[in-house]
Amino acid sequence: MAVKKGDEYIASLKDLHLEANIMGEKVKDLPEHPLVAPSVRAVAATFDCAHDPEGRKLLRTQSSLSGEEINRFTHLHQSTEDLINKVLMQRYCGNATACCFQRCVGMDAANAVFSVTYECDQEHGTDYHQRFREYWTRVQSEDLVVDGAMTDPKGDRGKRPAELKDPDLYLRVVERRKDGVVVRGAKLHQTGMLNSHELIVMPTMAMRKGEEDWAICFALPTNTKGISYIYGRQSADTRKMEDPQFDVGNLRFGGQEVMTVFEDVFVPNERIFLDGEVDQSGKLVERFAAYHRQSYGGCKVGVGDVLIGATALIARMNGVENATHVRDKLVEMIHLNETLFSAGIACSALGHETPAGNWEIDMLLANVCKLNVTRFPYEIARLATDIAGGLLGTMPSAKELDDPVTGAHIRKYLAAAEGYDVVDRMRVLRFIENIVVGAGAVAYLIESVHGAGPPAAQRIMIGRQGDIEGKVKLAKRLIGIA
Numbered sequence: 291m292a293v294k295k296g297d298e299y300i301a302s303l304k305d306l307h308l309e310a311n312i313m314g315e316k317v318k319d320l321p322e323h324p325l326v327a328p329s330v331r332a333v334a335a336t337f338d339c340a341h342d343p344e345g346r347k348l349l350r351t352q353s354s355l356s357g358e359e360i361n362r363f364t365h366l367h368q369s370t371e372d373l374i375n376k377v378l379m380q381r382y383c384g385n386a387t388a389c390c391f392q393r394c395v396g397m398d399a400a401n402a403v404f405s406v407t408y409e410c411d412q413e414h415g416t417d418y419h420q421r422f423r424e425y426w427t428r429v430q431s432e433d434l435v436v437d438g439a440m441t442d443p444k445g446d447r448g449k450r451p452a453e454l455k456d457p458d459l460y461l462r463v464v465e466r467r468k469d470g471v472v473v474r475g476a477k478l479h480q481t482g483m484l485n486s487h488e489l490i491v492m493p494t495m496a497m498r499k500g501e502e503d504w505a506i507c508f509a510l511p512t513n514t515k516g517i518s519y520i521y522g523r524q525s526a527d528t529r530k531m532e533d534p535q536f537d538v539g540n541l542r543f544g545g546q547e548v549m550t551v552f553e554d555v556f557v558p559n560e561r562i563f564l565d566g567e568v569d570q571s572g573k574l575v576e577r578f579a580a581y582h583r584q585s586y587g588g589c590k591v592g593v594g595d596v597l598i599g600a601t602a603l604i605a606r607m608n609g610v611e612n613a614t615h616v617r618d619k620l621v622e623m624i625h626l627n628e629t630l631f632s633a634g635i636a637c638s639a640l641g642h643e644t645p646a647g648n649w650e651i652d653m654l655l656a657n658v659c660k661l662n663v664t665r666f667p668y669e670i671a672r673l674a675t676d677i678a679g680g681l682l683g684t685m686p687s688a689k690e691l692d693d694p695v696t697g698a699h700i701r702k703y704l705a706a707a708e709g710y711d712v713v714d715r716m717r718v719l720r721f722i723e724n725i726v727v728g729a730g731a732v733a734y735l736i737e738s739v740h741g742a743g744p745p746a747a748q749r750i751m752i753g754r755q756g757d758i759e760g761k762v763k764l765a766k767r768l769i770g771i772a
């Protein structure tokens with residue numbers, strides 16, 4: 291079963307019997323819950339896309355570990371072509387769902403852990419790499435969804451983990467046994483965790499000597515005893531529970547984020563990929579972050595395409611599509627979106643092979659890509675809001691349409707341009723609202739700033755990778771300064 295279909299994935303997810311707290315209640319049948327179901331369907335799309343005629347060209351590839359045909363979401367990149375295809379695949383899936391389809395975090399974690407475990411073994415004589423190869427071969431052959439978990443709560447950010455009153459604010463090893471370790475802590479903002487079969491935990495930052503207990507990387511099934519989940523809210527999320535549903539905007543798909551708590555959870559040795567090698571932790575963080583910064587050059591662009599399309603549609607429905615300023619704003623939206631895509635492709639095209647044999651993006655350009663992502667979706671959303679008009683924020687509920695009096699008023703006074711249906715116009719406005727200020731804005735805007743690290747983290751990396759000294763030398767040579 292190397293390339294599952296969406297319904298097979300959903301059946302396998304149900305078999306895990308995951309539970310979570312959602313809005314103060316323990317929920318058992320998660321995939322059926324109205325807040326969760328759209329996010330399950332979005333992940334299922336990453337399976338179904340591998341079976342549609344267009345998508346299969348992007349989403350299927352050959353495993354470097356087993357030689358089997360696999361879904362690219364589990365692939366260890368083998369060339370710059372693979373890195374480019376990853377970005378194209380993410381744009382494709384963003385087009386198909388207009389939301390976060392959640393599955394890239396595990397792919398990005400795997401590619402980082404693969405190369406770092408190899409280098410760690412070379413330097414420390416450990417055997418993490420072989421463990422990880424065996425683990426990931428199973429992930430590929432069973433076409434599993436894996437969540438990558440990096441962000442610790444941290445508490446007082448001015449203090450190192452060992453200086454905190456509560457050292458659990460960074461996930462840590464609390465006990466070492468012959469057959470494994472026991473960990474305690476939490477990981478925040480976990481995208482798609484409840485739709486995953488497995489999770490890979492990584493340190494949240496470069497650890498130093500004396501911080502060995504926090505330099506831990508491991509994998510576990512998501513239904514492991516001692517792991518619990520608290521569901522995150524999204525703006526306007528309860529619209530997913532309403533009937534009729536079109537006020538939700540995105541009718542079928544949505545994202546998901548949870549807080550994941552580890553209460554003295556046992557991790558067996560064969561699932562540990564770093565334990566105390568503090569010098570490797572920073573490298574792991576940087577590589578995972580860079581892969582995910584590349585990812586945004588695909589997924590956010592895919593959502594941007596749909597938002598631009600919906601904005602052009604509402605301009606037509608409002609009868610303003612030929613206004614010069616509207617056309618110019620649409621061109622600006624396309625320009626910004628394609629600029630994001632360009633950086634995603636560029637950091638892939640300039641990728642290189644790691645000593646472990648998988649391929650890594652150009653770090654500088656991946657960080658430039660993500661820094662642009664912290665800004666451009668906001669400007670695209672602002673332009674969409676501008677073109678859509680104020681009704682985006684004031685439109686009555688879809689429920690009113692069933693009322694003989696208010697429904698008639700709405701149909702009369704919210705009339706669209708000739709040739710367009712008033713209710714269709716309302717649906718397009720709700721769709722735009724979902725992405726610019728509703729539940730979809732979590733992924734398209736807030737996550738664009740903070741996902742894979744906030745802008746300050748990209749600036750630090752750009753400063754480090756930007757080779758200012760090299761540029762000074764270039765200038766000096768031409769100016770004639772020794």
Ligand code: SF4
Binds near residue numbers: 390589
């Ligand atoms: Fe994938 Fe984008 Fe969601 Fe990250 S934010 S998991 S890259 S879709």
